[in-house]
Amino acid sequence: MAQASSPARQVQNKISTPAKMTVTLYVNGVARKLDVAPWTTLLDLLRDHLGLTGTKKGCDHGQCGACTVLLDGRRINSCLTLAVMKDGTHVTTIEGLAKDGALHPLQQAFIDHDAFQCGYCTPGQICSAAGLIAEGKAKSADEIRELMSGNICRCGAYPNILAAIQQAMGQS
Amino acid sequence: MINFEYARATDIVDAVRQMAADPTAKFIAGGTNLIDLMKEDVERPSRLIDISRLPLKTVEETTTGGVQIGALVPNSDLAYHPMIERRYPLLASAILAGASQQLRNMASTAGNLLQRTRCAYFYDTATPCNKREPGSGCSAITGLNRGHAILGTSEACIATHPSDMCVALAALDAKVHVAGPAGARLIAFSNFHRLPGATPQRDTNLEPNEIVTAVELPPQGFAANYSYLKIRDRLSYAFALVSVAAALELEGGTIKTARLALGGVAHKPWRDTAVESAMRGRSADADTFAQAAEQLLRDAKGYAHNAFKIELARRAVVRALTQAAQGRPQSQSNKAIG
Helix, strand or coil, rough: CCCCCCCCHHHHHHHCCCCCCCEEEECCCEEEEECCCCCCHHHHHHHHHHHCCCCCCCCCCCCCCCCCCCCCCEEEEEEHHHHHHCCCCCCHHHCCCCCCCCCCCHHHHHHHHCCCCCCHHHHHHHHHHHHHHHHHHCCCHHHHHHHCCCCCCCCCCCHHHHHHHHHHHCCC | CCEEEECCCCCCHHHHHHHHHCEEEEEEEECHHHHHHHHHCCCCCCCCCCCCCCCCCCCECCCCCCEEECCCCCCHHCCHHHHHHHHHHHHHHHHHHCCCHHHHHHHEEHHHHHHCCCHHHHHHHCCCCCCCCCCEEEECCCCCCCCCCCCCEEEEEEECCCCCCHHHHHHCEEEEEEEECCCEEEHHHHHHHHCCCCCCCCCCCCCCEEEEEEEEECCCCCEEEEEEEECCCCCCCCCEEEEEEEEEEEEEEEEEEEEEEECCCCCCCCCCCCHHHHHHEEEEEEEHHHHHHHHHCCCCCCHHHHHHHHHHHHHHHHHHHHHCCCCCCCCCCCCCCC
């Protein structure tokens, strides 16, 4: 505690803006070098610093899944991820799924099955489903439902989301 | 979230040294609980020491036939690790019963142990909470306490430990490897988490500048007869009202070894070795299971909204033991309870 109450310590505590750090993230295949504050989440970096607003801020507490992106191919909640910790990683957002002007099979399947109403959760649902397919653990409908439970759809489009994922799985 | 400084640790010694130099710093690995708590202003560290790049990500067989799990192995990697699936399916099942796949991809093994309670009053900085602000009082004892503890509570705190993984680790008799300024030591899992007593601000017996480096499983994994049964308000992605990790070693119909741990009912995974000893040598039948359940819950105390947990826990214990004895563990995807 002597250290905590030393003059140097008190001065340090008054510094309200610790230095920004330079990180390089490979976002949808493009290297992006950015200066970010330590408390900037990956979600805020994508939306506010890079203008990639496809990734949505729902609850901002890891409970809804709207912010789901793929980090080095694995699905994560970008709202609970500090950008400074992910220097050098590859991030795929909903904007990076379509290739050469063609929709990703999951995007097409969500359209085919009308797997949304308001659409707010959809980017997270699709990125999560892309992660799910890459994991290869879900085979049955029950397993898909369970492993998609981190993505909430308040419109209740779950049956159609399930059908869309099954269609895309059949193609992959 | 308050502003904070950020530094990376280069190795375990450096991590411990950085922590010792700043008493208001926190380690960060997966961040799934810490960032959430920082957004709620419950945690206000001056500095985050990033340990996520330390080489603690392997799952390896030990020389004594057990398995050592690096502190930074993500929960999903652990649940799907072939050796864990084959030898310790109780642990794999418990991990998959918790959180979401996104969170399991981020959350680390040690972070799972060190996650804080989800008591709503702990999260609500406008209300008294002895765990968040020692001496301020417990809002849950006289408040909404449907999800709270029924065993091992104190007048200071009735919070529960939220982990599923830890319930299985308790049943499996795991050990926790830690490192600190004074060197490395080993903590038995049953002695890792604490009951609240008069100091609910302390969740574990980890000393201030210590860091978890690994979790070790003993050789016996109970792969033939186990079940992790989690009862909750919705079928997925919810914390347990009551959960049971049950493991049996059987000889014919007789119990040679029994392990039983409860989640969602106490400040730590609840295990009572006297109950397990009493099951030894007895027939693996409904009477034995009912008596074990009765004995395990004998000191349970209900509060205004959670007394239902006592009978729920008894029945869940009997059901999980029955599933274990039959070699039909609870599925974590098909939610029908067999």
